[in-house]
Structure formats: structure tokens, C-alpha cells
Amino acid sequence: MEKPWKCEDYGKGFKGLYGLEKHQRSHTGERPFTCSQCEKGFTNISNLRRHERVHTGERPFTCPQCVKKFNDIGNLRKHERVHTGERPFTCSQCEKRFNDIGNLRKHERVHTGERPFTCSQCEKGFTNISNLWRHERVHTGERPFTCFQCEKRFNDIGNLRQHERVHTGERPFTCFQCEKRFNDIGNLRKHERVHTGERPFTCSQCEKGFTDISSLRKHERVHTGERPFTCTVCDKGFAQLSSLLKHYVTHTKNGPFKCSDCWRGFKSSPLLMSHQRVHTEERPFSCSHCTKRFRTSSNLMKHERGHTGESPFTSPTGKRFTRSSLAEPQCHSHQ
Template sequence: DLDDKRVQVTIFRVANFGTLAAVRLCKLSVRAREENTFGTRPDSGEQKTRISDQRFNQSEYLESQERIHTGKKHHHCFQCGKSFTQFGGLKVHERIHTGEKPHQCSQCGKSFTQIGTLKVHERIHTGEKPHQCSQCGKSFNNLGTLNVHERIHTGEKPHQCSQCGKSFTRLGTLKIHERIRTGERSYKCLHCENTFCSLGILKLHEITHTGEKPHQFSHYGKNFTQSGSLKMHERIHTGEKPFKCFQCGKTFNRSRNLKLHEMIHTGEKPHHCSQCGKSYTLLGSLKMHERIHTGEKPFKCLHCGKTFYRSTNLKLHEMIHTGEKPYRCSQCGKSYTLLGGLKMHERIHTGEKNFKCLHCGKTFYCSRNLKLHEMMHTGEKPHHCSQCGKRFTLLGGLKIHERIHTGEKPHHC
């Protein structure tokens, strides 16, 4: 029935073969297709001539549609063997091998293989960002970038590693992840012998040779090697925190900080100590923990020569020499080296005890005291004597014990 405006099957007469062929198309109307493809009325002489002239085009169109729906790819690249449904797609692909880039930007002279890529590039110069996120209002110069951005809000990660099951929002990030697993490093620096798993990392590395810092902060001229670093820096001044936790609503200025925060909710601790099995959210935390086992203390005080596991511990120690205590209690005037020390002190005035033991329900002013208390329940004693092997919950307890072996008696009458 030609009056039916929504049909799935359209019949074309292919003149070359004198037969009827049916192909399932995308529910277009017969009437619209007759008007747009074959003319309004096939009974006029002029229109018959038009149809006759277009027989080959109709046949070609039919074959093209069949390939789309059947997945057949008849056009093959002689260089790499990749196949395409459309001849035009093959032609564009071949430019990868020939290096041909016929579409040039009139503003900066940069060339592109496809006209569409040039159009998107030109928006960098015009500032046009026609694609806006419905969730946060952020705008983008191309639809693909918007689609990837929206996954931040939806949490969608459609690209999964077949080896370890880890999922990613971008296909490119998955590809880089897979190269890390396989050890593939296809991108080589022209200045030195270093190789890299992605072109982006190579470009960042090359800046170390050139010293280039193309991204400048408009307020006081500070320069950055990466546009992303500039954007993150600008958020310090604007206070923008676009990355929001779906669990508790807390916002962050970096996506990385959000991911680390989300591990608090999930309990994920992917980094494990090979010596004792203790797990950590951050690789850096694991590295610091491993120094307990190795005894490595790479951070040295220039005033007294004392060494530390962590740089933060060294900085705190140096304040003993300088006497610096920048944080002062508004209630009693007591001063502290650390803001955290002041916060814990203020809980004495407020009576606040936020840290609760899951074993017995006892509450504490600070997380450190809770952790030490929990060791009573778990029996954990991470500090052991190198002389006799005796173990202690606290490092201070170990230090006192070691004096038995050294004979040290620091306290005089």
C-alpha cells in the first residue's frame, strides 16, 4: 500500500538484471523515497527519461544499502588489507598511507585528510562550541568529545580490557592500557632513545627537549607544557570543581582526585605489599610502606642529618628547627605546626569524636588513635626488632626496646 508512510521493505527494479530485488532499509516512507529519488510521477515522458538515466545510480545505491545492512566490505586497501563498505571510505583511508592531506586550514595552514576534521579544527580558531552537555552546561567543539564527556556523569565505561576486565570511557585509553600490558612502545623520540606507548606521552616528553611551554595563564603569565595543566591551575583561581561523587556529592577539581575518593566508598585497594600483604589505595602509599621493610629513608634533614621515610615527615621535622607553628586555636591560642593538628585539638573544645571502632564502638578524636586502637583487636604489630625479632604495635615501643640491645640510657637523673 503506497499510502503506508512507515514501511521496512522497498522494492527497486534493477534494470541491468531485469529482476526485482528487496532490501530492508531504515523505515523510510515509500512516497518520500519516490519524490526524492525517482521523481514525483513516473508516468510523464520527462520523468521516464530521468528514471532511465538513473538506472545505474539506483543499482549502485541498492548495492550500497545491501552492504550497509549485510556488513559486506568489497573495497580493500592494498597496503594493509583493511576493508570498507564504501569506495569513498577506502579513498579517505588510503591517505593514511600516502600522507595526503588535501584539506588545509586557512588560519594556521594545518592540513587534514578529511573535510569534516578540518571543520572541527576551525572551531579552535573561531571558538565555536556548538555541542553542550545537558548535565553541567559545558560546551565542546565536536559531538564525539561531548559523548565521551557525558560518560563522566553516567559512569559508563564501554571499553573493557579482555585480559584484566578493567573498563575505560575512551577506546584510546583502553588501547594505551593494552600496550602497557603487552609492553608495546611504538612511538620513538627523535631526540633520544626513549620509546612510548602513546603519541600523546611522546609529545609531552619531546617538550623536555624543546623547553616549550605553549599554554599561558592570562592573569600573571605562568606557563604550562600541557593545556590540561593550565585548565587545572585555573580552577585554583576560579574555585571550579566539575567532578562530582555520585555517592556523597563531594566535588573535585580533578578527575583523578574523584577516582581516588570513590575508592573510599568501594573499598578498593589495588596495590598490595609483597612482604606482608597489606593493601593501599595509592601506589605512592604502597611505596612509602615498603620502606618499612627495606629500611630506606631517602629524605635527610640538612640541619641534623636525621633521615625519614616520607618527605612530609621531613618537612614536619624541619619545623622543630625553625620553630614554625602557623596554625593557632581561636579558643585557647595554642599553636600547631600542622592544620590537621589544630583540627584535632579543636575537637577537645567541641567534644567531637568522628572516628568509631567497628569492633567495639569506641570513638576517637583522630584517625591515628583509631588505627592504633584497632591493632588491639587485630593483633597487628608492624614494627619488629632486627636483633631479636620481637614485634611492636607502635614504632615508639620498638625504639624503647632497642635500647636493651644498644645499652643506650638517654635519661639522666
């Protein structure tokens, strides 16, 4: 088919003038079509119409199999492959298959190491533009995606869609081996490894394998002694969130001193006052070496050791440690 309209930069041909003009905006950066609600600019009218559905919530395209609705025909086509299992796009390096050309392009950068999208604030690089946009909201605090049922806001459309399934009870992702259903594609992938035995996430210290990255991160704390979950009442640290939640009961169970914000009970007035700073964001304890402030005196003391180099914990052999250098008891080797 003849394509008489040529791009002067690359020589690419188009059937009509509109196609050429649309293409040339990829060179000029021009975005003449603007959203009336958020002023975001687009290179063509169809992308603007698609974007406007983010604000209106309109989803005119319906899956004939599960009646799920989409705001874009391309997203519907991609979704239909969840039902068919079709993965027509193949990586030329590792032969991994994908149900979407965009996911293939994204995956190929794993092999090339390419990160062409860079944050203007911290210069962190990303393999795709959507990850960059999501990251930029960390700096701006923007949460443009709102749940129409509970008005909770999200910084990413994927997180909103996943949240909406809490209200609808929808579980659109099905395991082909046992037909168990999931509300998130990541949970389905994790579950499939139960059948395959695959453990792709490996500990660099002991080579133990795990089915998902969160289990690996949890395990790595056995080696590092890291305790990232801290009690807001007594500053005790825990390696796992579940352990912290169990610990909270020791402070709140039958406590007569009630927090007026969350009605949690505490055994003493000082514990209640310490807890209330979580709500007020008060930080009355100041570091004498720098301008940093803390909610509790123990957190201040912990921080000041970074300035002084003090080692507050002494072993039976006389060796001294900081809290961060202490590992889980079960990880200590016995000689």
C-alpha cells in the same frame, strides 16, 4: 551501502573519493593542512579546525547537565558519560570497562606489553601517541598550553584544564556513593577506594597496600632510607616534602637577613648567601674528579664520595655507612 572507492593497499572501501584520499594519507604520512600559528600539520581539515581551538580557546560544544564547554564534539560525548556512568567499551581479557574506545585500546597494551610509540631522543617507549608527545616536551622544554587568566604555561592540555579549575572552582567529578565532588578524575578514583576498601598499590618488601601510588612511593622510602627533598640552606635531606617545609621554619623564623628575591628571612649571612644561589643558579663548588658543579660544599663532598668510595658515617659497632644507606630510625630491626 555500496563503497565503490577502494584502497589499493588494504582493499578497504569508501563511499566517496574524499574518504579514500583522507585514508590514503595514513599510508603516505602526508599532512597537507597546516596550522597558521604553530605550523603543525594534519591529514584532514576537521582535525586542523579542532586543533585551532587550542590557540583560540573556543569551546563551542556545551554539556547540558553542567554547562561545561568543549572544543570537540567527541570530548563532549566522552564527558557526558561522567554524568551517566556509562562505560560501553569492555576489555576482552579482564572485563574492565571504559567510557572511551581510546582508553580501552590504551588499556589493552597493559596485557600485551606493547609500546609502539618511541621517543627519537632517548628511545623510551609509550603505549599511546599523546604520552609520547607529552614526554618529548621534557626534552624540548616546550609549554604550548597557556592559562588565559594567569598566563601560566603547561606542557600538557590535561594539566592546563586541571589548573583552570583553580580559577573557576569547578568540581565536575562526583562520587556516586556520597556525592562529594572533585576537580580531578584521579582524585575521584582515589576517593572511591575509601568506600570500596580497595588498595591496589602494594609494597614489594612488606606487602602493605595503599590506595594511591604517591602513598606507596612515600612508604617505600621507609625501606630504602631515600630522602629526596633537600633543604637548600643546610642540605639536610627529608623523606617527605611536608617535613622539609616544617624544617625551613628553623632557618627563616624571625631571621634578620632577608632574601631580596623572595623576602625569606635567615638567621645568619652565610645561610642567606647559600639560599640565594637557588635564585642565581650559581654553583661555585667544582668536583676535582669531573666537571660537575654544586651550590654548597656539603653537596660537593657528598658527590666526591661517589668517586672515592669513602664511607663517612660510623656506627657504634664500628661499621661504616654512606648517607644513602642509612634508613629511617624506626625501620631499624631490634635483635
